[in-house]
Each structure stands twice: as structure tokens, then as C-alpha cells.
Amino acid sequence: EAQVTQNPRYLITVTGKKLTVTCSQNMNHEYMSWYRQDPGLGLRQIYYSMNVEVTDKGDVPEGYKVSRKEKRNFPLILESPSPNQTSLYFCASSSPGLATTYEQYFGPGTRLTVT
Amino acid sequence: AQSVSQHNHHVILSEAASLELGCNYSYGGTVNLFWYVQYPGQHLQLLLKYFSGDPLVKGIKGFEAEFIKSKFSFNLRKPSVQWSDTAEYFCAVNAPYSGGYQKVTFGTGTKLQVIP
Numbered sequence A: 001e002a003q004v005t006q007n008p009r010y011l012i013t014v015t016g017k018k019l020t021v022t023c024s025q026n027m028n029h030e031y032m033s034w035y036r037q038d039p040g041l042g043l044r045q046i047y048y049s050m051n052v053e054v055t056d057k058g059d060v061p062e063g064y065k066v067s068r069k070e071k072r073n074f075p076l077i078l079e080s081p082s083p084n085q086t087s088l089y090f091c092a093s094s095s096p097g098l099a100t101t102y103e104q105y106f107g108p109g110t111r112l113t114v115t
Numbered sequence B: 001a002q003s004v005s006q007h008n009h010h011v012i013l014s015e016a017a018s019l020e021l022g023c024n025y026s027y028g029g030t031v032n033l034f035w036y037v038q039y040p041g042q043h044l045q046l047l048l049k050y051f052s053g054d055p056l057v058k059g060i061k062g063f064e065a066e067f068i069k070s071k072f073s074f075n076l077r078k079p080s081v082q083w084s085d086t087a088e089y090f091c092a093v094n095a096p097y098s099g100g101y102q103k104v105t106f107g108t109g110t111k112l113q114v115i116p
Helices: none
Strands: A004-007 A010-013 A019-025 A031-038 A042-051 A054-057 A076-078 A087-094 A110-114 B003-005 B010-014 B019-021 B024-026 B032-038 B045-050 B056-058 B064-068 B073-078 B087-096 B102-106 B110-115
Touching: A004 A087, A010 A019, A019 A031, A019 A087, A019 A110, A042 B102, B003 B087, B003 B102, B010 B019, B019 B110, B024 B073, B032 B064, B032 B073, B032 B102, B045 B056, B045 B064, B045 B073, B073 B087
Parallel strands: A010 A110, B010 B110
Antiparallel strands: A004 A019, A019 A076, A031 A042, A031 A087, A042 A054, A087 A110, B003 B024, B019 B073, B032 B045, B032 B087, B056 B064, B064 B073, B087 B102, B087 B110
């Protein structure tokens, strides 16, 4: 089954404690992205990756890091989380192929609370 | 940079009522347009998409959308809503960005509540 998986699904942590949210896709997609979803703000892109070892900032990259060492994995790293990073996070993948035309496939989401 | 506006933030309808959700985008070139749906507690799923051809696009669950290029609009419609359509709906646009990347920009979403 084609899917994007994220772990953990729920996470409560304290300010400053480094954390990683994993994302993996099994569709051999080139593109992967991280979004955060906040009430009234919709989805905002944090980082994206066009392929292995190719990553770039999205609209709200401050306080986040990513890496893309393998095509299927795109972890999101918060080196020193702060309360304003409390949010719902989604990983997504897509392919520039003609048939799929950049349709995004989303993971189930990770609800992060930073106290 | 492209942007997407969804003017209706919260819509409440009775079952069997007709639905139209507005979406306007700003970008001067060729775009691909999408509507995604997020049911309560779930992730976003594609409802329909437009990238070329007939500007009237049909999606899943009886939804359709019309691309009007002159108005930069891509409004979502459904003739008769059901309680199970209660969800949040996001319009999205993707357009050329930098380095060959096609950037996707999402609207702020419209919460639809259907009353039985």
C-alpha cells in the first residue's frame, strides 16, 4: 500500500530538549516536504527536498532542520524546541511525473506540544 | 510569490444544501490547482486537481471545481452535501519556484459543518 508514515504521532516535550520526527514514504517520490498546521493559518511549508541531499527552506524554517540521506526518509529535527513550535506537523511526498502532477501524499500527522 | 485566498473560514449548511467554497490565487503564469480535504482527526487527502484541459474538474464524492483563468479562481462545488462532508477543505496552488522546484502553496482552509 502506498503510504507516508510519521513517528511519533503524538509527542509532549519540554523546552530545549532535542527531538526528531521521522517520515518515510514507499512510493519512490523525489519530492518531500514538511508542513505545520496551525488554526487559521492553514498549512505552511517548513522545508522541502527535491531529491537525496537536496533540501531547501520553505516559508517558516526557523528552529527546524532536515536531512535527506535516503530517498524514502526525510526526518524533521528540532534542536531546541520552544513553545511556539507547538503545532500539528505533516510530512508529504510527491513526484513531478506527468501522471501525478505534484499531487501531495500526506502522512498521518504528528501533534507536538512543547511546554 | 504565489498566494492563495479562501474567503470563507467557516461554513455551516444543512444536509442537501448546495455548497460553493471560494478559492482565488495570485500567480501570473501556468499553475496546477488542487482541493484537499481533511476529515476530523485525519490527514489531508486529494479531492480533485486541475492541470490542463476542461476547466470543469470532477473529483471524488460528487465534488467538482471550475477553473476560471480570467478570475484566478478555482471554486469548489457540490450540489447536495451530506453530514459525512463535514471536514476542512484546503485549496492549493503549485507553480514554478526556484531550481526547477514546483512550490505548493495552501490556503488557510474552510471548515465545513453539515447539520443533519
